[in-house]
Amino acid sequence: MTRVMQMACHADRTGEFSQKRRCPPARDPYTGDMSELAKMIESASNTAVFTGAGVSTLSGIPDFRGPQGIYRHLDADRIFGLDQFRRDPGFYYEHARDFIYTLDQRSPAIVHTVCADLEAQGLISGVITQNIDMLHQRSGSRNVIELHGSPATHSCPGCGLQATFEQVAPEVRAGRLPTCGQCGGIFKPDITFFGEMLPVGALEGAFALAGSVDLMLVLGSSLVVQPAASVPLATLEAGGRLAIVNLGETPLDSRAAGRWVDLETEFLELARHFGLDSR
Ligand SMILES: [Zn+2]
Numbered sequence: 205m206t207r208v209m210q211m212a213c214h215a216d217r218t219g220e221f222s223q224k225r226r227c228p229p230a231r232d233p234y235t236g237d238m239s240e241l242a243k244m245i246e247s248a249s250n251t252a253v254f255t256g257a258g259v260s261t262l263s264g265i266p267d268f269r270g271p272q273g274i275y276r277h278l279d280a281d282r283i284f285g286l287d288q289f290r291r292d293p294g295f296y297y298e299h300a301r302d303f304i305y306t307l308d309q310r311s312p313a314i315v316h317t318v319c320a321d322l323e324a325q326g327l328i329s330g331v332i333t334q335n336i337d338m339l340h341q342r343s344g345s346r347n348v349i350e351l352h353g354s355p356a357t358h359s360c361p362g363c364g365l366q367a368t369f370e371q372v373a374p375e376v377r378a379g380r381l382p383t384c385g386q387c388g389g390i391f392k393p394d395i396t397f398f399g400e401m402l403p404v405g406a407l408e409g410a411f412a413l414a415g416s417v418d419l420m421l422v423l424g425s426s427l428v429v430q431p432a433a434s435v436p437l438a439t440l441e442a443g444g445r446l447a448i449v450n451l452g453e454t455p456l457d458s459r460a461a462g463r464w465v466d467l468e469t470e471f472l473e474l475a476r477h478f479g480l481d482s483r
Pocket of ligand 1: 361
């Protein structure tokens, strides 16, 4: 039994991810091998990618909903709460300083680089992400749909003037509030805060892309945050297939054509298969 298959055994389809060792039947979807994933990509006419926090954690960015995440010790509902921001933007900037405004010091991980390289080779047509860390773009992906917005731009709530992450981050790191030079308002990151709608254009674009492909790779997402998690459903409903690589269970596991557990292992294998520089 390969290491991948042993790891896959730990995921209990009916309960929490556990250390319980069960030997699955030979054709269990959890035990698909890597050549099968590469074959799925090669045989698809159009593939898209959906990424979640599990991809960011490979770059050392905590999953703020996961066990190591900031929910454990900080109040993310307040930090990313729209009402709170309107009352006291300094609360956001104080607490996001070491988390958001150091993102430019993080490096893309293998999933980011392989996705960018596969897009450059014409093997994937775009990336839909729940992440706000800008790492897909930094690794070279061109068609990236950010479902939860991004700190790449900040907007002034007063007059709409925009500022880039690069303009804002040094101010925040120096302990100052990034202030609009036009009206004196405090810039808000274009991250979707609690209490805000997801960006309509991004959501529409994500559903359109998902419905147009015949293969969707779901990477590092437990598919629990709605409505974003419904995006891969659009692929299924259009007759396409899902390949899921995620540590824990997802609600769509039983409908996936392939199911793997460990992103890093699988993507190193993909990089080898496609002759990519895994950097
Ligand atoms: Zn302004």
